[in-house]
Amino acid sequence: MEKKKHKSSVMEKKKEVIAGLENLGVGIYEQLDSGYFPFITMPSRSTENIYYDPQFRQYILGDKNVRRSARNIRHIKPFTQLVWTASFSHELTSQRKTSTLRDVYYSAQAYDMTFKDQQESNNIITDLETVLGLSREDFNIFPEERSAVFGDLTIEYTVPGYEGKTLNLTSHPDGVLIGPALTSAEFAKTTADKVIAIEKGGLFTRFIEENVHKKFNAMLVLTAGQAPRATRHFIRRLNGELNIPVYIFTDGDPWGMHIAMVIISGSANAAHLRELNTPDAKWSGVWATDIVDYKLPSDPLDEVDIKRLYELQRDPRYKGDPLWQREIKTFMKIKKKAEQEAFSRYGLTYIVDEYLPEKLEEKK
Amino acid sequence: MAQTTFEEISASDFFYRNRDLAGFTNPSRAIFAAIRELVENSLDAAESLKIPPDIYVRLSYEGEASKETQIYKLRVEDNGIGVPPRHIPSAFGQVLFGSKYKLKQQRGTFGLGGKMAILYGQITTHQPACVVSSAGTAKIYMYKLMIDIQRNRPLILDRKVLINKTQWRGTIVEFHLEGDYLRAMPKILDYFKQTAMVNPYANLTFVDPKGRLYKFTRVTKEMPEPPKETSPHPYGVDVELLQRLIQITPYKNMQEFLKTHFHRVGEITARKFLEFSNISPSKNPKKLSHEEIVRLMHMLKRFKEFLPPDASCLSPLGEELLKAGILKELKPEFVAVNQRKPSTYAGHPFIIELGIAYGGEIPKKGSFLIYRFANRIPLLYDEASDVSVRVINAMNWRRYKVMTDMPVAVLVHICSTKVPYKTVGKEFIADRPEVRREIANGLREVARQIQHFLTRREHVDRERRRLGVFSKYLPKIAQFSTRLAGKEKLPDIEKLLKSVKKFGEKEA
Numbered sequence: 008m009e010k011k012k013h014k015s016s017v018m019e020k021k022k023e024v025i026a027g028l029e030n031l032g033v034g035i036y037e038q039l040d041s042g043y044f045p046f047i048t049m050p051s052r053s054t055e056n057i058y059y060d061p062q063f064r065q066y067i068l069g070d071k072n073v074r075r076s077a078r079n080i081r082h083i084k085p086f087t088q089l090v091w092t093a094s095f096s097h098e099l100t101s102q103r104k105t106s107t108l109r110d111v112y113y114s115a116q117a118y119d120m121t122f123k124d125q126q127e128s129n130n131i132i133t134d135l136e137t138v139l140g141l142s143r144e145d146f147n148i149f150p151e152e153r154s155a156v157f158g159d160l161t162i163e164y165t166v167p168g169y170e171g172k173t174l175n176l177t178s179h180p181d182g183v184l185i186g187p188a189l190t191s192a193e194f195a196k197t198t199a200d201k202v203i204a205i206e207k208g209g210l211f212t213r214f215i216e217e218n219v220h221k222k223f224n225a226m227l228v229l230t231a232g233q234a235p236r237a238t239r240h241f242i243r244r245l246n247g248e249l250n251i252p253v254y255i256f257t258d259g260d261p262w263g264m265h266i267a268m269v270i271i272s273g274s275a276n277a278a279h280l281r282e283l284n285t286p287d288a289k290w291s292g293v294w295a296t297d298i299v300d301y302k303l304p305s306d307p308l309d310e311v312d313i314k315r316l317y318e319l320q321r322d323p324r325y326k327g328d329p330l331w332q333r334e335i336k337t338f339m340k341i342k343k344k345a346e347q348e349a350f351s352r353y354g355l356t357y358i359v360d361e362y363l364p365e366k367l368e369e370k371k
Numbered sequence: 372m373a374q375t376t377f378e379e380i381s382a383s384d385f386f387y388r389n390r391d392l393a394g395f396t397n398p399s400r401a402i403f404a405a406i407r408e409l410v411e412n413s414l415d416a417a418e419s420l421k422i423p424p425d426i427y428v429r430l431s432y433e434g435e436a437s438k439e440t441q442i443y444k445l446r447v448e449d450n451g452i453g454v455p456p457r458h459i460p461s462a463f464g465q466v467l468f469g470s471k472y473k474l475k476q477q478r479g480t481f482g483l484g485g486k487m488a489i490l491y492g493q494i495t496t497h498q499p500a501c502v503v504s505s506a507g508t509a510k511i512y513m514y515k516l517m518i519d520i521q522r523n524r525p526l527i528l529d530r531k532v533l534i535n536k537t538q539w540r541g542t543i544v545e546f547h548l549e550g551d552y553l554r555a556m557p558k559i560l561d562y563f564k565q566t567a568m569v570n571p572y573a574n575l576t577f578v579d580p581k582g583r584l585y586k587f588t589r590v591t592k593e594m595p596e597p598p599k600e601t602s603p604h605p606y607g608v609d610v611e612l613l614q615r616l617i618q619i620t621p622y623k624n625m626q627e628f629l630k631t632h633f634h635r636v637g638e639i640t641a642r643k644f645l646e647f648s649n650i651s652p653s654k655n656p657k658k659l660s661h662e663e664i665v666r667l668m669h670m671l672k673r674f675k676e677f678l679p680p681d682a683s684c685l686s687p688l689g690e691e692l693l694k695a696g697i698l699k700e701l702k703p704e705f706v707a708v709n710q711r712k713p714s715t716y717a718g719h720p721f722i723i724e725l726g727i728a729y730g731g732e733i734p735k736k737g738s739f740l741i742y743r744f745a746n747r748i749p750l751l752y753d754e755a756s757d758v759s760v761r762v763i764n765a766m767n768w769r770r771y772k773v774m775t776d777m778p779v780a781v782l783v784h785i786c787s788t789k790v791p792y793k794t795v796g797k798e799f800i801a802d803r804p805e806v807r808r809e810i811a812n813g814l815r816e817v818a819r820q821i822q823h824f825l826t827r828r829e830h831v832d833r834e835r836r837r838l839g840v841f842s843k844y845l846p847k848i849a850q851f852s853t854r855l856a857g858k859e860k861l862p863d864i865e866k867l868l869k870s871v872k873k874f875g876e877k878e879a
Contacts, residue, residue: 035848036849036858039867040862040863087848093851094852
């Protein structure tokens with residue numbers, strides 16, 4: 008891999024973010040200075056403006072725009088909050104500091120810009136993402152939830168104080184947090200030839216203990232439930248920059264299936280963003296058919312599970328690969344679900360020794 | 372065999388035995404009634420001269436009477452017309468003697484309020500009353516007297532004539548009575564406040580037994596037109612009144628009799644009525660038999676062509692004074708008043724005056740503050756039974772944007788030659804359809820005005836909030852965008868703020 012090119016890509020991105028924020032500021036400043044009420048136009052995020060794009064293999068926003076004007080009494084407060092958030096993000100990115108959603112919520116109070124609640128401040132951050140076409144992590148605002156990665160990849164930090172320092176991601180047996188420092192790091196070198204994303208912490212630890220990373224030459228990523236955006240972006244980079252396939256293991260139920268789908272095709276909530284999904288990633292299990300084939304201990308599907316299955320059946324993201332519809336139908340037929348841990352009935356190492364090789368083989 | 376004895380009792384003896392009728396029910400009610408009766412006499416005495424009243428009331432503690440009651444000395448001083456010296460003993464020492472038996476609007480109607488107070492004082496403390504009066508002449512007359520209850524006669528204990536060096540005019544009444552001031556206090560203070568409200572041209576001073584001074588100062592010297600005396604309207608007479616009129620009339624034929632003694636009956640109306648009732652115009656009224664008098668009364672009520680009574684015998688406060696009174700006592704943000712045109716019930720003319728006020732010193736208490744007045748007397752008891760309260764409660768206030776939890780006061784004043792009190796206690800107005808209709812119509816009128824005020828206020832509030840939002844956020848947008856754009860100088864937003872303001876003013 009070409010180390011240099013990637014390094015510059017991270018730095019380029021930072022420049023682009025700062026320029027985007029400054030342009031926004033200049034635009035508003037100039038409108039004000041010439042005696043006009045400033046306004047901002049951005050794509051509408053209302054449900055009727057969200058479309059599934061088969062080409063990008065993710066949700067995208069349509070052509071509808073909303074105009075937020077300081078002239079409008081109902082807009083001026085969120086408008087001000089947006090400008091404040093932009094100015095705060097600009098400060099973060101140019102000083103190369105990071106912040107969390109919660110932190111932003113509290114920081115606003117120092118400027119007499121109190122948000123009503125966390126939700127309001129999160130919405131404004133999403134607005135800023137939409138205006139700039141960037142994700143919040145780009146302007147250094149991160150969510151609280153953290154997932155982890157483990158495997159033979161050496162990264163090179165770009166965060167202040169660590170520039171040029173490297174770390175091998177096998178250094179810590181619990182895995183390394185996918186946080187701001189890691190997501191902004193360059194990939195230096197690796198021996199891995201695949202990525203295995205795992206829904207649950209228990210199994211992630213089991214895989215490390217069983218040396219799955221060595222046996223299968225794999226990077227292990229813990230999504231910890233629905234994968235945070237930073238993690239989705241990180242998986243995409245592993246896939247794209249290292250050019251290695253991604254396999255996703257989740258619980259065998261509609262919810263697990265959808266965790267895999269969001270990594271592959273993104274979410275409607277992030278339709279205004281790009282480069283969070285990994286269209287070529289594969290869902291490797293636990294399938295409904297696995298429950299039958301491997302005679303896994305299972306629980307009956309309950310009402311919400313069934314309801315969710317019907318929703319997913321109609322979801323455009325589930326209409327590409329015939330695998331999805333087949334699995335949905337199987338779930339509906341057997342009316343059973345199984346967790347990843349269900350393999351333990353065959354002993355602690357069965358999943359690694361028997362199931363995993365077969366599944367990886369299958370998906371190739 | 373039991374023997375039944377029949378005895379004649381005097382008027383004062385009657386009221387002595389039935390003092391509940393006049394409101395002297397218990398020690399707390401009695402002290403309130405005593406103050407009220409004397410203050411009202413004083414107000415009338417000043418108004419009859421068209422002089423703005425100055426009334427001074429002092430209640431002082433004199434000692435313990437029993438566990439619950441005390442003995443007080445009540446002194447009421449006014450600047451009124453004064454009582455002619457020869458009438459003083461009877462005016463204050465003889466029940467049912469007085470000037471209040473003619474038909475015009477007056478505060479009392481029994482003619483016994485003041486005397487009842489003195490009578491009550493005498494029976495509870497057995498002390499004489501002291502009356503000092505002068506019409507502003509060279510002499511001041513001072514009487515110390517008691518009432519001979521059985522004979523209804525004044526007993527003069529002492530009489531003095533003093534030289535009136537300062538040309539003082541007015542009346543002072545001072546006597547002792549038993550009462551319970553502590554329990555009566557809230558009502559007494561309410562009474563003064565409300566009296567001040569409908570008598571904005573009066574100075575009222577009250578010193579209570581603890582030495583606390585309550586002062587209600589006049590805001591105007593304008594006074595309402597005093598009422599004129601009138602003869603009774605044919606619709607309002609009864610047999611007794613007819614008999615009295617027949618006794619005193621100098622006329623010897625029905626035509627003249629009707630023309631002279633009845634309100635709004637002229638030559639033509641009298642003739643038409645006599646035709647209608649089949650009575651000869653030349654018949655001598657003094658020769659009417661008892662049956663004929665009863666028939667005459669019924670015919671009077673049945674004849675449709677009598678003109679309604681006019682209101683010259685009434686003395687409403689007028690919209691200006693009503694407004695001044697409300698502003699003075701409640702200091703509201705808004706007040707609307709309405710005087711209805713004169714109307715009649717059962718041959719008695721009446722006028723309804725209404726006021727509505729918002730905010731200021733009016734408390735928010737979950738329901739309206741209701742002030743009721745009859746002939747400028749505050750009605751303080753039995754609010755729930757009053758017709759005006761019923762009308763107020765039946766109104767759809769929501770339609771007028773008025774909510775019951777708003778600080779709203781409603782004032783209803785009825786003036787009439789005969790206020791339709793429901794009971795002898797004279798504390799609430801009976802539900803007469805004519806009265807009810809006038810109150811309801813007047814209420815709608817003032818309600819429309821308060822609606823206008825509330826709508827406007829809401830609008831101004833909204834505008835103020837709107838301006839507040841712009842002037843809060845625009846500078847912040849300027850500040851943050853300057854920083855974000857990396858500029859030094861803040862953009863000039865004065866013009867924008869001004870444009871918002873101009874826009875707001877135009878709307879408001």
